[in-house]
Amino acid sequence: MLNCSIVTLSKKVFEGNITYMSAPGKVGEFGVLQDHENFITTLDVGIVDITAESGEEKKFLVIGGYFEVTENNVIVIADEVYTSEDIDKAYAESNTNKFKDKLASLNFNDEEYEKTKFAYAKYSNMLKLVS
Amino acid sequence: MAVSMKDIKRKIASVQKTQQITKAMKMVAAAKLRKTQEAALQFRPYMYKFGQIIHSLVDSSSHLEHPLLFLKDVKNVDLIVLTSDKGLCGAFNHNVIKESENLIKGKFASKNVSPVLIGKFANNYFKFKGIQAKNSYTDILKDKATYEDASMIMSQVIEDFINEKSDEVYVVYNKFVNVLVQKVVVKKILPMSFEDSVPVGNVTEKFLFEPDKSSVLAELLPKYAKMNLYESMLESLAGEYAARMTAMDAATTNAGEMIDNLTLEFNKARQASITRELVEITTSIEAMK
Numbered sequence: 001m002l003n004c005s006i007v008t009l010s011k012k013v014f015e016g017n018i019t020y021m022s023a024p025g026k027v028g029e030f031g032v033l034q035d036h037e038n039f040i041t042t043l044d045v046g047i048v049d050i051t052a053e054s055g056e057e058k059k060f061l062v063i064g065g066y067f068e069v070t071e072n073n074v075i076v077i078a079d080e081v082y083t084s085e086d087i088d089k090a091y092a093e094s095n096t097n098k099f100k101d102k103l104a105s106l107n108f109n110d111e112e113y114e115k116t117k118f119a120y121a122k123y124s125n126m127l128k129l130v131s
Numbered sequence: 132m133a134v135s136m137k138d139i140k141r142k143i144a145s146v147q148k149t150q151q152i153t154k155a156m157k158m159v160a161a162a163k164l165r166k167t168q169e170a171a172l173q174f175r176p177y178m179y180k181f182g183q184i185i186h187s188l189v190d191s192s193s194h195l196e197h198p199l200l201f202l203k204d205v206k207n208v209d210l211i212v213l214t215s216d217k218g219l220c221g222a223f224n225h226n227v228i229k230e231s232e233n234l235i236k237g238k239f240a241s242k243n244v245s246p247v248l249i250g251k252f253a254n255n256y257f258k259f260k261g262i263q264a265k266n267s268y269t270d271i272l273k274d275k276a277t278y279e280d281a282s283m284i285m286s287q288v289i290e291d292f293i294n295e296k297s298d299e300v301y302v303v304y305n306k307f308v309n310v311l312v313q314k315v316v317v318k319k320i321l322p323m324s325f326e327d328s329v330p331v332g333n334v335t336e337k338f339l340f341e342p343d344k345s346s347v348l349a350e351l352l353p354k355y356a357k358m359n360l361y362e363s364m365l366e367s368l369a370g371e372y373a374a375r376m377t378a379m380d381a382a383t384t385n386a387g388e389m390i391d392n393l394t395l396e397f398n399k400a401r402q403a404s405i406t407r408e409l410v411e412i413t414t415s416i417e418a419m420k
Contacts, residue, residue, distance in 0.1 A: 010170070
């Protein structure tokens with residue numbers, strides 16, 4: 001069992017015991033079970049998946065996050081965290097399409113490329129979370 | 132006597148007007164306090180957890196692994212002084228400035244201190260004292276503190292630290308304890324070290340890093356420094372409104388007391404004039420007999 005807390009700038013999103021967590025690391029998705037080695041990483045925009053002690057599964061969209069596990073204590077801190085209740089599907093959908101088209105029109109070297117890519121990742125993951 | 136009664140009446144009216152203003156200001160401060168206090172309190176868990184991560188990170192790193200961890204021979208100190216833009220908040224700004232003054236004359240007396248000033252009060256004071264500020268910012272702490280502002284100010288400070296223009300960075304600010312108490316706190320931001328900080332279990336063993344240690348440090352440490360300043364800004368802002376609310380509450384009470392005293396005086400004067408008139412009438416009747 002792992003003790004997990006997910007916090008953002010403005011609130012504590014989740015705190016409790018979990019049995020499993022998967023998170024999107026900068027270099028690829030990873031999963032954490034009990035007695036994981038102490039580990040720190042930065043997170044990509046993506047979905048954090050947890051299985052609570054009760055067996056209930058929860059999903060969070062995490063943006064600008066860091067992850068740490070020490071002796072079965074998991075800490076996720078992030079600039080923004082969304083749950084499926086926070087998201088308006090139509091809004092996410094329209095933005096996903098908007099940024100997808102914009103991304104397609106941009107060149108890899110363009111100034112706005114990174115920003116657009118980031119926005120696209122944010123909204124497409126929102127869509128993934130609600131669907 | 133009649134003139135003096137008129138005077139007292141005028142005085143009462145003027146104090147009443149003042150009281151109305153202080154009352155309104157108290158209401159405004161209370162409303163703003165609620166928002167800023169919420170923001171400050173909600174940020175605490177984030178900062179606490181971030182502190183834990185940084186703590187374990189710093190514990191398992193040597194001081195040479197990232198520029199923000201370098202312990203240097205201290206010659207130049209950057210002192211960030213956080214005050215408000217507006218007054219009428221009791222000793223709020225005065226306390227911070229007094230503490231900075233003490234630091235400059237005491238602890239850092241042998242060092243070269245360059246102040247980074249936030250808020251009009253700090254600016255005016257240091258200008259008056261003829262102390263050259265390194266950077267000064269006004270009008271950024273209004274209704275809310277933003278991370279962007281903290282990030283902008285801190286970026287400059289971090290750059291100076293990395294370029295060895297400064298060897299230590301401190302921030303002096305009012306910490307919001309509760310509505311009645313704001314405590315002046317001196318917080319060391321750079322270099323990052325933990326002597327008296329968030330307690331974490333025994334973290335002597337090394338960590339696993341992804342992608343690698345240096346990039347994790349490079350991302351987390353500057354962010355933590357910025358968050359540290361952001362936290363101070365949130366606390367200071369909540370403290371400011373709390374201080375203003377308390378000050379205005381006291382002012383309203385004082386005005387009330389003054390009105391009571393003046394009313395008493397007014398009544399006495401009126402009674403005196405009535406008594407005198409009666410005496411005049413009775414004496415004239417007596418004289419006519």
